[in-house]
Amino acid sequence: MNQSFAGTAESKLLNVRLSRVSRFENHDQALLVWRNSGCADRILVHVDAHHDMWWVHPGQAVTIANFVSAALQDNLLREIFWVVPDRSWESAKKRRQILHHLRRIQEDFPGRRAAIEIQQYEFRTQSLLPTVASIGPRLVT
Numbered sequence: 001m002n003q004s005f006a007g008t009a010e011s012k013l014l015n016v017r018l019s020r021v022s023r024f025e026n027h028d029q030a031l032l033v034w035r036n037s038g039c040a041d042r043i044l045v046h047v048d049a050h051h052d053m054w055w056v057h058p059g060q061a062v063t064i065a066n067f068v069s070a071a072l073q074d075n076l077l078r079e080i081f082w083v084v085p086d087r088s089w090e091s092a093k094k095r096r097q098i099l100h101h102l103r104r105i106q107e108d109f110p111g112r113r114a115a116i117e118i119q120q121y122e123f124r125t126q127s128l129l130p131t132v133a134s135i136g137p138r139l140v141t
Helices: 029-037 067-073 092-108
Strands: 002-004 007-010 017-019 022-024 042-047 077-083 117-119 122-128 131-136
Touching (some): 042 067
Parallel strands (some): 077 131
Antiparallel strands (some): 007 017, 117 122, 122 131
């Protein structure tokens, strides 16, 4: 499923109108759309139970599990808000699993590891390249 909503950007390569918000069944399709649109330094609101940020090593295929890190490496993204479904926050065990994944992501990404700020419904770190990752069941303002 690829659904688009009210568009404002125009692709230089595809010569088609792109939307500000798109929804994909196979999320890694977003990377091609972002690359073709000429966008850079954007904010991603990633609504998914999976982070899709495993590090992409040279020569490694881009998949639904790692397309976000490929976008980071291409400087398409500057900030990520990973919005995890509410059910993932229901128990301490589930919250520990999210934190475990965030720590594993940090281990794979190059560079230093920053502290992870832990609040009741949000984890926050600045260690994913120059990117800020905010993980929670909803955006916190």
